[in-house]
Amino acid sequence: xxxxxxxxAGIQNSLPGQLIGKANHMVIAVLQLVHVFGILLxxxxxxxxxxxxxxxxxxxxxxxxxxxxxGRLLWLGLGLAVGxxxxxxISGPAHYYYNKAFDVKMILLLSAVIVHVLGFRRxxxxxxxxxxxxxxxxTISLILWFSVGIAGRAxxxx
Amino acid sequence: xxxIHELAQALQDSKFGDxxxxxxxxxxxxxxxHLLSLSLSVGLIFLTDLRLIGVFWRHxxxxxxxxxxRPFILSGFAVLFxxxxxxxxxxxxxxxxxxxWTLKMVxxxxxxxxxxxxxxxxxxxxxxxxxxxVLPRSVKYAGFASLTIWTLVIMCGRLLAYVPRxxx
Numbered sequence: 337x338x339x340x341x342x343x344x345a346g347i348q349n350s351l352p353g354q355l356i357g358k359a360n361h362m363v364i365a366v367l368q369l370v371h372v373f374g375i376l377l378x379x380x381x382x383x384x385x386x387x388x389x390x391x392x393x394x395x396x397x398x399x400x401x402x403x404x405x406x407g408r409l410l411w412l413g414l415g416l417a418v419g420x421x422x423x424x425x426i427s428g429p430a431h432y433y434y435n436k437a438f439d440v441k442m443i444l445l446l447s448a449v450i451v452h453v454l455g456f457r458r459x460x461x462x463x464x465x466x467x468x469x470x471x472x473x474x475t476i477s478l479i480l481w482f483s484v485g486i487a488g489r490a491x492x493x494x
Numbered sequence: 495x496x497x498i499h500e501l502a503q504a505l506q507d508s509k510f511g512d513x514x515x516x517x518x519x520x521x522x523x524x525x526x527x528h529l530l531s532l533s534l535s536v537g538l539i540f541l542t543d544l545r546l547i548g549v550f551w552r553h554x555x556x557x558x559x560x561x562x563x564r565p566f567i568l569s570g571f572a573v574l575f576x577x578x579x580x581x582x583x584x585x586x587x588x589x590x591x592x593x594x595w596t597l598k599m600v601x602x603x604x605x606x607x608x609x610x611x612x613x614x615x616x617x618x619x620x621x622x623x624x625x626x627x628v629l630p631r632s633v634k635y636a637g638f639a640s641l642t643i644w645t646l647v648i649m650c651g652r653l654l655a656y657v658p659r660x661x662x
Contacts, residue, residue, distance in 0.1 A: 380537025
């Protein structure tokens with residue numbers, strides 16, 4: 337057994353791993369539901385802020401006043417998605433660890449969070465944004481977050 | 495006369511339905527599009543509902559939220575329905591056999607009726623049109639109804655994924 341396999345088996349055999357793994361399918365189904373609603377909350381909040389940043393909606397209201405609440409909802413959505421995601425992972429670590437789409441998803445997720453913290457979030461706090469940089473950051477952000485979702489769907493198919 | 499079940503079976507077994515079901519890429523693409531387009535359609539509806547209930551964007555007039563988000567919500571629903579229809583074609587008979595599917599369709603119809611009633615009756619009331627600080631209670635109720643109905647629709651949809659797929 338390699339170290340990786342030992343770690344994965346360790347996670348699966350740990351108390352939380354045992355509890356989730358042995359629980360009936362309803363527990364996994366509930367975790368999957370929380371995962372979907374977390375992703376939905378995150379993506380919707382992102383879309384709403386993007387529409388304002390691109391000047392496509394509600395331009396008569398200031399950007400920071402509009403971005404504050406969806407900004408928080410985005411983090412709430414991310415928290416729900418990551419929290420439920422970790423528990424789903426614990427239920428079958430080897431299944432996900434050796435899945436190519438899962439690797440891609442994690443890399444995309446990390447990139448999306450970095451771009452959000454360093455770019456998107458800062459942009460949304462400004463009173464005024466220049467259209468070109470706003471368009472670039474919003475486009476990159478939307479592509480990254482939606483790619484996380486696509487890679488997530490792909491886990492079940494590869 | 496063909497029964498609904500026979501029609502669904504014929505659709506599932508048709509060249510079109512079978513191509514989607516058997517394709518390595520088509521089924522995942524349509525299913526993924528169906529899931530992710532929720533963020534533009536139902537997701538923005540959820541945020542609108544929160545505004546109607548009065549817990550989100552209180553400083554933004556309800557009419558501004560309704561009118562300015564409408565084109566995006568409607569395009570989101572167009573993508574949602576088309577991708578959902580394509581997924582359905584590939585597994586019509588299998589999926590219709592599940593009571594969850596019937597429940598989902600009933601709920602979608604209810605969600606649609608609730609939206610129409612809100613749009614053509616509640617939203618036409620002078621307090622809403624003129625953005626009064628205190629809105630009629632029916633506005634809040636419509637928001638709660640919509641939030642509940644669409645949450646249940648998504649739950650049914652996600653749980654339908656556990657119905658075994660045709661051919662797998």
